[in-house]
Amino acid sequence: MRIIRIFGWTLLALLGLDLIVKHGIGYHEIDRRKQNRIQRQAFEGRPIESKLKHYVRYAKTVRPSISSGWADTIYRRGTFLRPEIDGQPSVTFYGMSFSNHVGKQFDALEEGFNVRLIAGPSAPLSHSFYSFINEPELEAANVPVLAVLLEGLPGLYAVVDAGYKFKSPHAYLFPRYSVDDGELRVIEPPVRDFASFASGVEGSTAQWDLYRSHLLNHDSFVDPFVLDASFLDNSFCVRLLRQAWVRHKYETVLEHWKNDVDWEMMTIANRLLTEFHQRALDRGQRPIVLIVNARGHNAAEAVLAEHLKREGIPFLLTSSICPPPTTLRLSSPMVTSRRSAIG
Amino acid sequence: MLFNSLDFALFIAILLPLYYVCRHRQQNRLLLVASYIFYGSWDWRFLSLILLSTVIDYTVGRAIQRSDSAARRKSLVAVSIFSNLSLLGVFKYFNFFADSFAVILGSIGFEADWTTLNIVLPVGISFYTFQTMSYAIDVYRRDLDAVDDFFDFALYVAFFPQLVAGPIERAKQFMPQITQPRSPSLDAFSRGLFLILFGLFKKVAIADGLAYTVDPVFESPEQFARVDLLLATYCFAFQIYCDFSGYTDIARGVAKLMGFNLSLNFNLPYVSQNPQEFWRRWHISLSTWLRDYLYIPLGGSRGSLVRTNINLSITMFLGGLWHGAAWNFVVWGVYQGAILAIHRLVVGRRAAVSHGLLRIVWIGLFFQVICYGWLLFRANSLASIVTMTRILLFGPMGTELLLPTPELSVLIGLPLLLMMDWLQYLKGTSHWYRKWPEPLQGILFALMIVVLLMGMGKAPAQFIYFQF
Numbered sequence: 001m002r003i004i005r006i007f008g009w010t011l012l013a014l015l016g017l018d019l020i021v022k023h024g025i026g027y028h029e030i031d032r033r034k035q036n037r038i039q040r041q042a043f044e045g046r047p048i049e050s051k052l053k054h055y056v057r058y059a060k061t062v063r064p065s066i067s068s069g070w071a072d073t074i075y076r077r078g079t080f081l082r083p084e085i086d087g088q089p090s091v092t093f094y095g096m097s098f099s100n101h102v103g104k105q106f107d108a109l110e111e112g113f114n115v116r117l118i119a120g121p122s123a124p125l126s127h128s129f130y131s132f133i134n135e136p137e138l139e140a141a142n143v144p145v146l147a148v149l150l151e152g153l154p155g156l157y158a159v160v161d162a163g164y165k166f167k168s169p170h171a172y173l174f175p176r177y178s179v180d181d182g183e184l185r186v187i188e189p190p191v192r193d194f195a196s197f198a199s200g201v202e203g204s205t206a207q208w209d210l211y212r213s214h215l216l217n218h219d220s221f222v223d224p225f226v227l228d229a230s231f232l233d234n235s236f237c238v239r240l241l242r243q244a245w246v247r248h249k250y251e252t253v254l255e256h257w258k259n260d261v262d263w264e265m266m267t268i269a270n271r272l273l274t275e276f277h278q279r280a281l282d283r284g285q286r287p288i289v290l291i292v293n294a295r296g297h298n299a300a301e302a303v304l305a306e307h308l309k310r311e312g313i314p315f316l317l318t319s320s321i322c323p324p325p326t327t328l329r330l331s332s333p334m335v336t337s338r339r340s341a342i343g
Numbered sequence: 344m345l346f347n348s349l350d351f352a353l354f355i356a357i358l359l360p361l362y363y364v365c366r367h368r369q370q371n372r373l374l375l376v377a378s379y380i381f382y383g384s385w386d387w388r389f390l391s392l393i394l395l396s397t398v399i400d401y402t403v404g405r406a407i408q409r410s411d412s413a414a415r416r417k418s419l420v421a422v423s424i425f426s427n428l429s430l431l432g433v434f435k436y437f438n439f440f441a442d443s444f445a446v447i448l449g450s451i452g453f454e455a456d457w458t459t460l461n462i463v464l465p466v467g468i469s470f471y472t473f474q475t476m477s478y479a480i481d482v483y484r485r486d487l488d489a490v491d492d493f494f495d496f497a498l499y500v501a502f503f504p505q506l507v508a509g510p511i512e513r514a515k516q517f518m519p520q521i522t523q524p525r526s527p528s529l530d531a532f533s534r535g536l537f538l539i540l541f542g543l544f545k546k547v548a549i550a551d552g553l554a555y556t557v558d559p560v561f562e563s564p565e566q567f568a569r570v571d572l573l574l575a576t577y578c579f580a581f582q583i584y585c586d587f588s589g590y591t592d593i594a595r596g597v598a599k600l601m602g603f604n605l606s607l608n609f610n611l612p613y614v615s616q617n618p619q620e621f622w623r624r625w626h627i628s629l630s631t632w633l634r635d636y637l638y639i640p641l642g643g644s645r646g647s648l649v650r651t652n653i654n655l656s657i658t659m660f661l662g663g664l665w666h667g668a669a670w671n672f673v674v675w676g677v678y679q680g681a682i683l684a685i686h687r688l689v690v691g692r693r694a695a696v697s698h699g700l701l702r703i704v705w706i707g708l709f710f711q712v713i714c715y716g717w718l719l720f721r722a723n724s725l726a727s728i729v730t731m732t733r734i735l736l737f738g739p740m741g742t743e744l745l746l747p748t749p750e751l752s753v754l755i756g757l758p759l760l761l762m763m764d765w766l767q768y769l770k771g772t773s774h775w776y777r778k779w780p781e782p783l784q785g786i787l788f789a790l791m792i793v794v795l796l797m798g799m800g801k802a803p804a805q806f807i808y809f810q811f
Binding site: 001002009013038041237248 | 348349529532533536751781782784785786788789790792793797799800801
């Protein structure tokens with residue numbers, strides 16, 4: 001039958017295209033900057049396992065940040081911007097590169113403070129909050145600044161950014177918080193430093209299994225197709241299909257949207273901010289929340305700002321200083337700039 | 344439930360086997376239920392509107408059929424028109440007119456102190472109200488017998504492939520397909536599959552990919568130079584074409600799988616040499632609707648040249664407003680009316696140039712005219728139109744391109760689409776590929792699938808025409 005024959009030819013042609021891409025164009029260019037667009041798309045479609053192992057193997061040249069953000073080493077990496085001066089009040093920024101920039105600017109403008117930066121690459125609120133509550137009390141600053149990167153809010157449903165930032169993931173784990181019957185619950189990361197993770201990648205099956213099962217059990221954006229490497233990854237089409245699946249999965253996870261806001265996510269975020277404020281006050285600190293709205297997630301910003309106002313928590317919106325050029329929904333964070341329809 | 348979603352694929356995968364094992368009458372009932380599920384998946388409350396429109400037009404149609412009194416028939420058809428336009432007026436235009444009126448009052452010193460209603464635009468309302476209105480008018484004109492079976496009529500109104508963005512089907516063509524048993528052939532099935540693949544390719548790979556390039560420019564046009572604006576406008580021309588014609592292709596393809604033939608809505612619109620030809624190729628079901636139910640009743644081209652041009656302008660003005668409750672759509676409609684009138688004044692009824700190089704030149708020139716129309720259509724506001732026009736005419740040329748580089752799916756998909764459209768143009772048929780050797784067809788489909796997969800990794804955008 002004609003239709004079946006054409007179907008067969010189509011499958012053969014797909015196989016041929018796969019071979020052309022694999023052998024004619026090639027997948028394995030190490031440096032992302034040297035990849036052409038097809039190679040980049042092919043690389044981005046690899047499973048999390050392959051990408052993370054690749055990053056560990058070529059950490060020095062490809063992904064120095066692969067070793068950043070880990071729970072047990074973050075305080076060692078949290079640096080004072082200048083030698084600490086005794087007697088000066090201290091400010092610690094808990095966040096990500098955005099909050100580091102703010103911290104550096106603050107330090108440049110205000111010389112009378114000891115400024116310290118504790119950050120994970122593109123870290124979500126759960127990571128920043130966890131860094132704050134686990135910081136040894138001796139090092140606690142007079143003013144803790146907790147940064148909330150709005151585009152990282154989906155991280156509240158994750159334990160690693162590799163699922164919701166599939167194209168360019170990091171490996172460090174962060175806790176997953178939830179609010180059950182008014183109680184704040186937490187699932188803590190079982191792998192807490194880069195060395196343990198790297199040993200898993202380099203052959204320690206037990207370490208890798210621990211990491212893997214934690215992702216599969218507790219990260220809403222990760223499943224075996226997204227995570228595990230297999231023979232099928234040789235296919236360009238499978239890699240493209242995986243990217244489409246990740247996108248679909250992302251939208252399925254964030255299904256509580258109403259008026260551009262995922263209310264379950266916001267409930268957790270609001271609770272973390274309240275906890276941060278309360279615990280800081282209990283420690284005798286003066287807490288400030290910094291809302292980083294870089295891409296125009298205005299609806300989410302409005303919800304957080306309203307909560308902070310209601311609770312009397314001091315906060316600063318980056319959008320009040322530098323408004324984002326576009327308006328985006330969090331439901332499409334992989335988008336750099338778009339509108340879904342006209343008008 | 345978007346056509347380009349996994350939910351829709353599952354919906355079809357469940358529906359089709361059930362459909363094939365049912366007999367004709369059961370098929371119709373199944374399709375009606377499926378259509379309501381499909382429509383209700385956006386918002387179940389909208390179902391009440393479509394049901395209301397269905398009941399009114401079914402009842403009106405039956406009453407017109409039974410009546411011999413001209414006055415009664417006229418008043419009945421008026422009921423249909425009034426009720427459908429009222430639905431549109433309330434759900435689509437109320438806030439627009441209320442806001443505009445408040446602005447006008449404000450400009451002459453009166454403060455209008457009312458709040459506009461928080462009305463959500465029901466998906467596809469413009470399409471199904473036009474469809475049901477045309478039914479009542481056709482019955483009134485005695486072009487069509489009223490439908491006996493309520494459920495068959497309900498299926499005509501709610502048939503899910505074309506419910507939310509057309510084509511606007513006429514009952515005369517579509518009702519027989521509902522009432523007569525259908526026998527979907529393997530050949531029709533394979534054509535349907537191709538149309539679905541082609542539609543997804545256009546929508547997902549090209550239209551959605553182009554949105555990344557187009558949107559930032561139209562969002563803040565003042566930040567871009569002349570070349571950026573020009574390229575973004577060209578890109579939008581292809582975005583809206585691929586978005587809307589892609590939707591129609593999927594709709595036609597899905598209908599074909601079930602043995603229905605929906606009307607052709609797009610026929611290579613960008614090879615038009617003039618506005619008349621363009622409207623014979625672009626959104627054909629809307630332009631013929633406007634022609635038959637608005638332009639001709641207004642007098643069409645039967646009167647003087649001035650009268651004809653007035654009729655044209657009114658038709659296109661309302662056609663523009665049909666697209667959306669915003670002033671830029673009105674401006675776009677007026678622009679379309681103006682270029683149609685100018686064309687009629689300058690060229691008259693002479694046939695389009697049909698030979699070689701000159702034809703290509705005309706196509707190229709008229710494409711610029713179409714694109715300026717798309718700029719009006721896509722602009723965020725009237726102020727934005729002024730800004731963009733100023734930059735296009737007097738703005739800096741720009742030393743480097745600032746607009747975002749198109750997605751890979753666009754860079755590969757758009758040339759492929761242009762090649763396919765060009766072949767369709769040369770061969771004069773949309774089935775040109777069927778004469779190719781089977782291996783070559785396989786390569787073509789594989790290429791389309793790969794480019795489609797490339798586009799699927801991006802967040803999908805709603806079909807642009809859903810909001811109309």
